[in-house]
Amino acid sequence: MYANEFTISPLGDSALIIDFANVIDEGINKKVSGIFHKLKALSLPCIRDIVPAYSSLVVHFDVFAITRKTLINKTAFEIVSEQLKQMIKDYAETALPRSRFIKIPVCYSEKYAPDIIEIAEKKKIAVAEIIRLHTEKKYRVYMIGFLPGFAYMGETDEKISMPRKAEPRLRVEAGSVGIAGMQTGIYPLDSPGGWQIIGKTPVILFNKEKDEPVLLQPGDEIEFYSITESEFTNY
Amino acid sequence: MSLQIIKSGLSDTLQDQGRYGYQHLGINPGGAMDRYSARLANALLGKDINSPVIEIHFPSPVILFNKESIICITGADFSPTINQKKIRINQLTAINEKSVLQFEKNLSGARCYLACLHDPDIDKWLNSYSTNLIAAAGGFNGRALKKGDILNFKNTFEYKYLQHEKDFSVLPWKAIPSIKSTKEIRFIKGNEWDWLTGDSINIFEEKSYMILNNSNRMGYRLKGNSLKVNEEVQLISSGVTFGTIQLLPDGQLIVLMADHQTTGGYPRIGHVISADLPSLAQRNPGDEIKFSAVEHVVAEQELIEQHMHLLQLQTASKFKLEKLLNVTL
Numbered sequence: 001m002y003a004n005e006f007t008i009s010p011l012g013d014s015a016l017i018i019d020f021a022n023v024i025d026e027g028i029n030k031k032v033s034g035i036f037h038k039l040k041a042l043s044l045p046c047i048r049d050i051v052p053a054y055s056s057l058v059v060h061f062d063v064f065a066i067t068r069k070t071l072i073n074k075t076a077f078e079i080v081s082e083q084l085k086q087m088i089k090d091y092a093e094t095a096l097p098r099s100r101f102i103k104i105p106v107c108y109s110e111k112y113a114p115d116i117i118e119i120a121e122k123k124k125i126a127v128a129e130i131i132r133l134h135t136e137k138k139y140r141v142y143m144i145g146f147l148p149g150f151a152y153m154g155e156t157d158e159k160i161s162m163p164r165k166a167e168p169r170l171r172v173e174a175g176s177v178g179i180a181g182m183q184t185g186i187y188p189l190d191s192p193g194g195w196q197i198i199g200k201t202p203v204i205l206f207n208k209e210k211d212e213p214v215l216l217q218p219g220d221e222i223e224f225y226s227i228t229e230s231e232f233t234n235y
Numbered sequence: 236m237s238l239q240i241i242k243s244g245l246s247d248t249l250q251d252q253g254r255y256g257y258q259h260l261g262i263n264p265g266g267a268m269d270r271y272s273a274r275l276a277n278a279l280l281g282k283d284i285n286s287p288v289i290e291i292h293f294p295s296p297v298i299l300f301n302k303e304s305i306i307c308i309t310g311a312d313f314s315p316t317i318n319q320k321k322i323r324i325n326q327l328t329a330i331n332e333k334s335v336l337q338f339e340k341n342l343s344g345a346r347c348y349l350a351c352l353h354d355p356d357i358d359k360w361l362n363s364y365s366t367n368l369i370a371a372a373g374g375f376n377g378r379a380l381k382k383g384d385i386l387n388f389k390n391t392f393e394y395k396y397l398q399h400e401k402d403f404s405v406l407p408w409k410a411i412p413s414i415k416s417t418k419e420i421r422f423i424k425g426n427e428w429d430w431l432t433g434d435s436i437n438i439f440e441e442k443s444y445m446i447l448n449n450s451n452r453m454g455y456r457l458k459g460n461s462l463k464v465n466e467e468v469q470l471i472s473s474g475v476t477f478g479t480i481q482l483l484p485d486g487q488l489i490v491l492m493a494d495h496q497t498t499g500g501y502p503r504i505g506h507v508i509s510a511d512l513p514s515l516a517q518r519n520p521g522d523e524i525k526f527s528a529v530e531h532v533v534a535e536q537e538l539i540e541q542h543m544h545l546l547q548l549q550t551a552s553k554f555k556l557e558k559l560l561n562v563t564l
Binding site (some may be wrong): 009010011012013014015017019022023024036040048049050051052053054055056057058060063064067075076077143144145146147148149150152189191206208213214217218 | 255256257258259260261262264360361367369370371372377423425426468470471472473474475476477478479496497498499503506507508509531532534535538539542
């Protein structure tokens with residue numbers, strides 16, 4: 001499906017979803033995050049939240065504030081979707097904003113990578129090769145979900161693609177770098193989790209004291225680089 | 236004014252109407268589970284209806300008020316008492332200094348809301364007072380209230396209402412609870428409604444569902460006849476909302492509640508209408524509910540009517556309270 005085609009439908013009575021396709025596709029996701037950043041920058045009144053995902057955007061709105069401002073006999077959904085439709089058409093055709101590029105250090109030492117040996121055995125590749133493949137690619141933040149600041153990044157090399165663990169861990173430490181399917185991600189907080197853990201970053205991904213508490217944003221480009229245990233400790 | 240937690244309850248957190256503007260970063264709105272009752276407590280006190288309140292579960296806390304205050308409790312009826320004398324919900328109670336608020340038994344509902352005349356003296360996190368337990372942020376130090384905690388209130392104005400010898404006095408206006416406690420929960424059809432088989436559609440619209448024990452502020456797990464889809468299609472994760480009814484791979488359902496994750500990848504067969512979320516939030520594990528479909532426009536009208544009603548109540552209460560206390564709120 002071409003990325004300029006989309007549908008808008010209600011998501012309950014106080015939100016709507018703009019759907020481009022039911023696929024994970026870099027081109028479509030670029031449109032989604034481009035549109036997201038432009039809409040977000042407008043700070044539209046009555047819009048509470050804009051949530052981009054792989055191939056869709058959810059817009060949460062304030063029904064009361066929207067309907068109070070108009071005398072037209074239309075639902076808040078109709079008013080918002082009509083307003084958004086043209087904007088999205090225009091945005092989908094204009095140039096995309098440049099993504100931010102962020103390099104993230106990861107220590108792949110066994111101490112921080114409880115699953116790396118098992119992956120090496122199952123995939124019949126050396127641990128060094130896993131590290132090389134994981135640090136070689138540039139990843140895209142497709143979306144953020146699950147936890148505050150948890151970025152779903154892709155796509156990883158097929159040679160290190162692994163399903164989620166059959167039994168999720170009750171506690172994965174903040175900073176742990178995991179892979180699942182063709183995706184990679186970093187746990188921003190201590191949390192239960194089922195991703196295969198191949199390393200840990202000393203970078204803080206979630207800090208509630210900051211005005212912008214979350215480091216990674218939808219649409220960012222990420223690259224990992226390998227650091228030693230002592231570099232990790234002294235970071 | 237300040238209040239002190241003498242004994243902690245099951246989970247008592249500060250909540251407002253939710254934290255918006257951060258869902259793209261995975262930070263969910265949270266906020267009061269029963270948004271209506273939280274606003275009602277504020278409206279009866281003539282306050283901004285989005286003001287923070289304490290959401291209380293049962294077993295409930297024991298709270299000592301060190302100064303005179305006017306309080307309002309809405310939502311569940313946990314049989315509240317001041318100095319062991321019963322007080323009413325949905326009505327204002329002026330209390331003296333050193334009053335003790337306790338809750339005797341769980342008569343109805345799942346959570347109640349305590350609002351006080353003055354606002355708690357705490358900082359907002361990302362524009363909201365709501366407690367986000369996962370991020371350990373917002374509300375009172377990012378956590379539920381526990382024994383020994385002292386919550387200070389802003390003394391924005393001075394007033395004197397009660398005589399010292401009195402335990403409390405009931406103020407002369409109240410709200411008639413407008414939340415239905417019938418089994419029926421209204422929904423609008425969701426984005427993947429058409430994925431359901433004909434049989435499953437009949438089951439969903441006709442059978443009851445029971446709320447399971449592992450239901451909480453994140454979601455209500457339901458048990459009923461299992462539902463099937465016409466064909467197994469892998470759904471790519473996308474945004475979800477408070478009230479989204481998701482179909483799990485085992486054919487059972489979960490309704491996403493206030494602390495839901497911002498995105499999800501299960502078929503969304505429906506969405507509980509916002510106007511009925513408060514009544515769902517007052518159901519307990521073991522309770523049965525029955526879904527009934529309504530049109531989108533009905534959902535919206537009901538939501539607007541609820542809001543209008545609260546705003547009118549807030550204006551009227553503010554006027555009465557200003558007269559009674561001889562202050563400007």
